[in-house]
Amino acid sequence: MRDTETAEGLRTHGYKLTPQRLAVARVLLEASQHLTAAEVLGRGQEIYPQLGLTTVYRTLELLTELGFVRRVHLEKGCHAYAQAREREGHHLVCQVCHRVADFPCTGLGELIEETAKRTGFAVEFHLLELVGLCPACQ
Amino acid sequence: MRDTETAEGLRTHGYKLTPQRLAVARVLLEASQHLTAAEVLGRGQEIYPQLGLTTVYRTLELLTELGFVRRVHLEKGCHAYAQAREREGHHLVCQVCHRVADFPCTGLGELIEETAKRTGFAVEFHLLELVGLCPACQ
DNA sequence: CTGCGTGCAAAAGCTTTGCATTCAT
DNA sequence: ATGAATGCAAAGCTTTTGCACGCAG
Numbered sequence: 001m002r003d004t005e006t007a008e009g010l011r012t013h014g015y016k017l018t019p020q021r022l023a024v025a026r027v028l029l030e031a032s033q034h035l036t037a038a039e040v041l042g043r044g045q046e047i048y049p050q051l052g053l054t055t056v057y058r059t060l061e062l063l064t065e066l067g068f069v070r071r072v073h074l075e076k077g078c079h080a081y082a083q084a085r086e087r088e089g090h091h092l093v094c095q096v097c098h099r100v101a102d103f104p105c106t107g108l109g110e111l112i113e114e115t116a117k118r119t120g121f122a123v124e125f126h127l128l129e130l131v132g133l134c135p136a137c138q
Numbered sequence: 139m140r141d142t143e144t145a146e147g148l149r150t151h152g153y154k155l156t157p158q159r160l161a162v163a164r165v166l167l168e169a170s171q172h173l174t175a176a177e178v179l180g181r182g183q184e185i186y187p188q189l190g191l192t193t194v195y196r197t198l199e200l201l202t203e204l205g206f207v208r209r210v211h212l213e214k215g216c217h218a219y220a221q222a223r224e225r226e227g228h229h230l231v232c233q234v235c236h237r238v239a240d241f242p243c244t245g246l247g248e249l250i251e252e253t254a255k256r257t258g259f260a261v262e263f264h265l266l267e268l269v270g271l272c273p274a275c276q
Numbered sequence: 277c278t279g280c281g282t283g284c285a286a287a288a289g290c291t292t293t294g295c296a297t298t299c300a301t
Numbered sequence: 302a303t304g305a306a307t308g309c310a311a312a313g314c315t316t317t318t319g320c321a322c323g324c325a326g
Binding site: 016017018036037038053054057058 | 290291292293299300301
């Protein structure tokens with residue numbers, strides 16, 4: 001169970017373990033898609049009905065800081081969150097249905113390393129988005 | 139001069155050539171950075187003082203549709219626009235000063251092609267963002 | 277001339293903040 | 302017991318919409 005990992009993270013950083021925080025964390029954990037704050041609220045309330053939107057925002061910010069959550073950028077409306085499975089974001093975004101799929105990506109590492117070396121940039125993480133049409137929408 | 143190109147595009151699509159539209163187009167053309175709508179307004183007013191924010195939004199939307207402008211996604215605040223120089227977006231984003239630099243990127247094409255083939259996705263354009271610390275902020 | 281494009285003001289979202297209350301520790 | 306966390310309501314932003322006027326074609 002990965003719940004424990006987030007809980008652990010909160011505890012070791014001195015944050016309190018509240019049902020609200022656990023609910024938000026679990027929602028993202030179980031989501032296969034990126035979620036907006038409002039969506040997180042909806043799903044979170046299925047777990048903990050009293051959950052409020054303010055807390056969702058605060059928790060998302062907190063979890064992002066701790067590295068458990070990552071902000072994701074979409075064409076429209078822009079603001080979505082997803083669990084940070086890895087320090088990488090590889091997304092296939094469909095322009096029609098707006099579905100987002102992850103894909104494994106090899107060979108990108110060297111390319112990034114090389115760029116980092118050439119520019120003097122210390123790269124912490126990267127985001128590769130391929131935008132186009134998914135098989136179903138073509 | 140590239141102004142002409144945008145003007146041409148507007149004309150051929152049946153849109154009127156107004157000083158407001160030309161001002162917005164020129165601002166993006168001359169910007170080396172991504173700009174928010176408010177920033178576009180500010181710079182646009184140096185060219186055409188009566189320019190209004192509403193028009194900026196409408197023009198950005200129009201130019202995006204025509205493919206002259208591309209929405210860019212940043213960590214915070216998210217909404218920025220840039221001229222669509224190429225069908226590619228390669229950005230180095232600094233976490234501290236939020237400056238964005240473009241970088242030339244080679245070898246990515248094959249990688250994308252391969253992914254497209256494997257997933258059945260028709261990739262129209264891509265966005266590669268490297269987030270980290272720029273030389274000045276390290 | 278004609279209707280597209282503009283600007284203002286108002287509306288609509290989304291996100292953040294202030295503050296009293298509640299709760300994890 | 303005590304300060305951190307929460308939820309509500311209100312404020313703040315950014316973006317969109319309605320409408321009368323003005324200008325490009």
